[in-house]
Amino acid sequence: MRCIVTTLLALSVSTTFANQTIDVADHGIVPGTDCTFAVNRLIESVADQDAVTLRFAAGQYDFYPENAVERHRAVSNHDNSLKRIAFPLFGHQNVTIDGGGAVFMFHGRISPLVLAQCTNITLKNFTIDWQRSFHDELPVIASNPDDGSFVVEIDPKRYPHTIKNGNLLSDKYDWQDRMGSNIVFDPKTNAPIFNTRDYSINFSAPYTASHAGENAVKISSRVRKSPPPVGSVLISYGTHPTSRLCPAIHLDQANQTRIQNVTIHAAGGMGVIAERCDDVDLDGLVVTSNQDRIVSTRADATHFIGCRGTIHLQNCLFEHMLDDGINVHGAYVKVVEYLGDRQFLCEISHFQQWGLVFSKPGDRIALLSRTTVLPFFETKVTETRILNERRLLVTLAEVPDQMPEGPLSMENLTWYPDLVMKNNTIRENRARGALITTKGKVLLQDNVIASQMHGILIEGDNNKWYESGGVQDITITGNTFDNVGFEGGPVYPLLASPLLNETQHMGEGHFHRNIRFTDNTIRSFSGHLVQARSVTGLTISGNRLEFSKDYPAVTDFPAVDLEYCDNVTIRDNDAVGFDRTLVVETSDDCSSVSVGPNSGLDRP
Template sequence: MKFRWYCWLAALIPIALMPQTQAEEINVADHGVLPGEDATYPLLRLIQSVEGESDITLVFPKGTYRFAPDNALEQFRAVSNHDNSLKRMGFPLFGFKNITIDGGGSTFLFHGRISPIVIDSSSGATLQNFSIDWDRPFHSELTVVENNKGDDTFTVEVDRDRYPYTIKHGEVLFDRDGWSDPFGSNIVFDPKTQSPIYDTKKYIVNYSKPVKVTAVGKNRIRFHANGRALPPVGSVLITYGVNPTSRLCPAIHVANSRDIHIENVTVHAAGGMALIAERTENVTLEKMVVTSTSDRLVATRADATHFVGCRGTVKLENCLFEHMLDDGINVHGAFVKIEEYLGDNRFIGAISHPQQWGLMFAAPGDKVAILSRETVLPFHQTSVEKIEVLNEERFIVTVSDVPDDLPDGPLSMENLTWYPDVVMKHNTIRQNRARGALITTKGKVLIDSNYFSSQMHGILIEGDNKKWYESGGVQDVTISNNVFDNIGFEGGPVYPLLASPLLTDEQRMGEGHFHRNIRFLNNTIRSFNGLVAQTRSVSGLTIAGNTLEFSSDYPANSEYPSIDLHYCDNAQIVDNTATGFDHALTIAQSADSTDVEIKDNIGFQAESK
């Protein structure tokens, strides 16, 4: 046999010196995709021309590229936590391997109901160096110029060029770009802080019935408050549509994919979330920005980022999320209802929330838990052998085994395979409605060296089988070295950390704890209300080394315990320091909390059980 010397020689050559696969760069201008023109159809033809190819980079010379729905590819899309519909897409990226969209600093400007970027069944996709905006956003901003307690009215001024409207039969309709929205969900912002105004919930206008308005001169509308508090003069009333049509157009939708990288991408508006990812493995965000433009107070209609049923690692570093009308990040799985046991290890399952219909709950080989819907605690683990989809709501799932005696009462199922690790470092989440971060995943979680300043809880570790059906009792969470600045300016018992399952009146605590191993360490908290953490059903809790400083930015409030434990076990509350408050802050624990150590906390006092 001849000695194949060239194979031996090749084995000695370092991999770094061997030829590497080079991505093919395609200048989109060479294919008729040009700034200032409708790029929708030329880009679609270009994308279709490279289908099936790998290692492609589409390069956009810097400019403003316009996209309209008229010539966009259309497909029915089920998008978790949004409204399912026929969706027209600007960048339909299906089945690609290692495709990169490099915007070169460009703005992608969209018109009307269109989903800018959809990535499905792809691996190694990269989005970089561009911004997404709409010429007309999915909300309206109304500046309050008068209020009158005597007749229970307030008057707003509207820039009709940016937020055109008509008044018909005493109601206002906002022209969004091909459709009209009635006055719907609303919130009041303070332009000085660029955030929701303090205690904003008292100003919400009830829109369950038509909101009566009167035209009172050019660009001015008088609202009847119907008994609600009148928003202050100078504040800005934001209205952003009604369900089920207010979450139709997320900026970026990723599904059934892996190894997705988003870097230096800015989202200024969206008719939904800036990014929604589902059934995807490994997502990295580096220097992603969600923020309003200089002439608006509000950015996206919903969350900055949202991850449903993902796995691998969700990693965010050096990102800025601000001015959105919902959370900064939400990571969770989904509880699905068991409607009926058919025998032979087969169940009829139902997607529990209408805005999760169409969710891919599981595939053969996935490990699942069966749990009581009453206690939200699992009692059996098994694996999926077969899934038969009946429609976007219901499916038949066959599992490898079931208990000999299934318990009475309502049951649910949870996918244990699709939960990601989460790494968040050096991010800023601020000036938004709702929470900073919702983290409900069984993976390993590290939240370190971030800045949070949100209207509601800073970090919410929840899980519920009652409303959104978001699953994922945590197992290993470290929250360290972060700054929490004036968390909870909506008023009430709103904490930098809230860890608790959300239960209905019919649900109860079971034997065991829903969350485990949460560490809240060495954080700095600037606070007007003196609140640190509230926890329920947690085993293995450490709150240590945190510094709490008084802030006079909002009205002082000391109505609630600073640290509040309910049904917790193996907890340590040690070495925390509070300064600047005119009274000692309270550490409270319920009688059903066990093995709790409280010591060496300065500026706090522990309540007796």
């Protein structure tokens, strides 16, 4: 059946197309069958058409890797490999995939949706799931703190395993995973257990797995402090380099992408990973576990690297991930050698960024010191030559009269997006709620964040993940932070600080600037509010801290902790229910810090 739809709304411009709607059932794509080959062929057949909607009916559609198109894909923050793809959109324009409430069920190592060099694509009204998840969920039924051993129950249908030479192997679709990275969840909260690091297990050290009854396995292994307690659930999610191969949705140099009313129950990586994309709109995206599992995605719900335009998130729910809710950043690349004549031999810094499109002619670039992580020169790129997935030659329009001593890096200033996040919920996940490191204008308003680590992390580092982007203009207002930091320790609703190693130090200038943390509600067992380092222009005002008894009280750290900050205002904040006055601490290298009036919060 075909019909004509007259209007297709693009993200940034309104354009009218003749939209052809294709009922996929007319092409043999129906629930209850392996649809992979037929979907591949249908997508290929519409590559040259303009304004097409592929419409599914409700039901479960299955996708297997055997007949899927295969391409080598470099995927940032994942492991590069040959990937089988269910929905391969390469160079398509003005396409809508309307799932009509369908469930797209995937089997094995297959990438559901890849949008590469596409324009004006809409994904809506469907659910992504895997029949066999990439992680295992093993309830703990016995625990012995004396010898560090514990016993897990294993569902043989949902999480089949094999014991071989004392090692516990997870049987997946057509491969086996060794026990590797792991975390302990609390099934009562569907979140990591309080102080979950105490129960981490070192499966890289010698350990022994043995049968302990029907569907039960005893594990004798080196644990950090204590074996997982009875009633908790051990989540095991594999080892590098095979644990991040299959993100649910990969956007690669895609412009004007909308994802609407899509649910992601699982992924062998991130829910949505976008790189060098221009304008991405997420409305009603849900990343959550299905009814049979506690955990959803292997990594972040959403991740944006080297994008521009506006990233817009509204009405989204991200929960139960094994990493962050959202991460927005650029990338530092190392300068290996200055070759003269304005040409630099550069290297992609992090192994999970290999293959990244760092720069193209016309992009504005900053040269910076890797020692202070501060820029000293700006110019434009005239040429980029890719040598291989790790190294590239970058030619600049200008260079400094004298190149400074010490290790250098480059940062692409053109590809930083604005970010608007409104009315979203991020909760019950491992790691942070939101990592925001972009030089664009940022607004986070009316969100709910209840993450294991920092609620919002404004970081940037040139030594570990090489995620760039000292913020310039960020407003965080009207949000609710509910018991963030239940990993324990100095964890804050807001942490703004570059990550420096022992070879790096502060330079003459601040890394972050113009951060406003205002009118937020913080339910807290710790009384933590803000930790900041190397920030100029910081306002903390109108926030309400309410004491929570949901987790054991943490009293060892100040409510506000400032180091090397300038032009700071802390006023009109209200702390209630705590049995002490919350403390503001500032280091000697802070300047122009104004504290008060506040209620229940003051300098010692």
